[in-house]
Amino acid sequence: MLGRNLRHTMRSPDTMIMTIAIPIVILLMFVYVFGGAMQASDHYIDYVVPGIILLCAGFGSATTAVSVATDMRDGIIDRFRAMPLSHSAVLTAHVAESVLRNLLTTGLVVLVAIGLGFRPTADPLSWLGVLAVIGLFVIALSWLAVTIGLLAPNPEAANGFSFTFMFLPYVSSAFVPPNTMPAGLRWFAHNQPVTPVIETVRGLLLGTPIGHNATLAVAWWSGIAIIGFLLSAWLFRKRTKD
Known part of the structure; x- marks a missing residue:
């Protein structure tokens, strides 16, 4: 099932463009178009790269939701149910493909960022921490995307x-410090689930203070992953029930 989803991704030019090209274009836009006006950091590219990495996962989640919705619409699920395979493999393969695709995109964005002047100070252990945090974020977001794909009436x-x-x-600390925002947005930026991930990744890559953000990131996105998984499993059983 994972091989099937990977082949679909490789054979879909629009998916590859959405997954790889658009995040890189956004990185270039923020660095060269908006970077001169930003006062978030003396070296704005160092500040913005962690946010761009998470933005990549947002684009990738849309592809996962569309793939699930397409499978549900086209009737291929009925064929899968008649085959000797675990029903859970259908959804798990979509999530696994999303994780691999998003990690590839993350690696490419980081390489491009380094070419543009991004200079992380992380040691190998910190890089493993970055991989773990981003992996948890992508898994949770992918299960939410699967849930949306099962709920949506069409791709x-x-x-x-x-x-x-x-x-x-x-509306987080991805592109500017939340303290520069109006009061209402500032409160939301400090207390929404994306900000702890960004601050944790930024701290691991650049040595900035992490504080309690790592704990918040794991708590937020572990909970979201569990909720997404349970909702997806329930919706899949409901929609494929004879």
Whole structure:
């Protein structure tokens, strides 16, 4: 099932463009178009890269939701149910493909960022921590995307619903410090689930203070992953019930 999903991704030019090209374009835009006006850091690219990494996962989640919705619409699930395979493998393979795709995108964005002047100070252990935090974030977001794909009436709706994930990084510490925002937005930016992930990744890569953000990130996204998994399993059983 994982091989099937990977082949679909490789054979879909729009998916590859969405997954790889758009995050890199956004990175270039923030560094070269907006970077001169930003006062978040003396070296803005160092500040913004962790947010761009999480934004990549938001784009990737839309692809996962569309893939699940397409499978549900086209009737391939009925064929799978008649085959000697675990029903859970259908959804798990979508999540596994999403994780692999998003980690590939993350690696490419980091390489491009280094080429543009990004200079992380992380040691190998810190890089493993970054991988673990981003992996948890992508897994949780992927299960939410699967849930949306099962809820949506068609792939177009799934694509639209899942794109709401992309707005969370914009109202966080991804691109500017929350202290520069109006009071209401500042409170939301400090207390929403994306900010702890960004601050943890930023701290691991650049040595900035992490504080309690790592604990919050693990708590937030472990809970979201569990909720997404349970909802997906329940919706899948409901929609494939004879």
